[in-house]
Amino acid sequence: MPKKSSISITISKQKAQTHFESASNYFPLWSGLVDTRETSKLVSALMTQLKEKGGIAGTSEAMNDKLPEDAIQRQWDYPNGWAPHQMLIWRGLKIQRFEDELEELVYRWLYMITRNAVDYNGTIPEKYDVVAATHKVFAEYGNVGTDFEYITQEGFGWMNASFQYGLQLLNKDLITYLNNLEKPDMIFKA
Numbered sequence: 001m002p003k004k005s006s007i008s009i010t011i012s013k014q015k016a017q018t019h020f021e022s023a024s025n026y027f028p029l030w031s032g033l034v035d036t037r038e039t040s041k042l043v044s045a046l047m048t049q050l051k052e053k054g055g056i057a058g059t060s061e062a063m064n065d066k067l068p069e070d071a072i073q074r075q076w077d078y079p080n081g082w083a084p085h086q087m088l089i090w091r092g093l094k095i096q097r098f099e100d101e102l103e104e105l106v107y108r109w110l111y112m113i114t115r116n117a118v119d120y121n122g123t124i125p126e127k128y129d130v131v132a133a134t135h136k137v138f139a140e141y142g143n144v145g146t147d148f149e150y151i152t153q154e155g156f157g158w159m160n161a162s163f164q165y166g167l168q169l170l171n172k173d174l175i176t177y178l179n180n181l182e183k184p185d186m187i188f189k190a
Contacts, residue, residue, distance in 0.1 A: 021049045021060035023085035029092025043098050046089070053184070054112030054133035055081045055105055056089055061131075079131035081109070083162040090169060104188045106166045107174050111184050113163055118181065124163070126156035 026046050028034040034042060049060045057078045064078040076082050086109050093102035112133040117124055120135065127137040167175065177187055 021063050023050055023056050023058050023082070023089065026050075026089050026092060029096050030088045031092075032095060034092075034096070039096050039098075043093065043096070043101055047101055051105065051108075052079070052081070052130040052133075053108065054128055054130035055086050055109035057130050058082050058085060075127060075137075079129045080137055081128050081130035083156075083158040087158075087162050087165055090166070094169065103170060103174060104184070106169045107178065107187065108184045110163060110166045110170070110178055111181070113159070114178060115181060124156075124159050126159055 026042065029039070029042065046056070049062070050056045058076040058080050059078045061078055086105070090102055090106055093099075093105070109130075112128055112130065113124055115133065116128070116135045123135070125135045125137075128135055129137050170178070174187070
């Protein structure tokens, strides 16, 4: 079982801002509710805090490191990535005209899915560990109100949708690289 990786959020009675690094923090890009003066800082933080080998992690490694050793691994926590997060962030980057970041994140996600499908007989499961860029995720399935553990399913709708949407966002050269299974780090230099 993976290292700790869950967090309980309690609404502060002091109404103080918390500092939690999560993919959902970037939904203002998608909604258009981001202050345009702050957009570059927001995108820079996204690429620094949540970008991993296989795309955007649901939460950051820094948040994971602050959790107790016995924390339950939840399906949306670091090191996992979630297709709806990817798609909303991609759309936000497109709206805000951050094409380089958009293409890199899309490519990383699609490469991970494609590599896993090639290696595992065409299987496209529901969940991925974006740090290791693998479908081998074993996590608590938190949205059913229980603590039972869940092995990810094949062919989940939003995974298929993320792949189709991502292909629409990539230029022809990147699609050629993807077809040739060129590793993201060979294309996108740090």
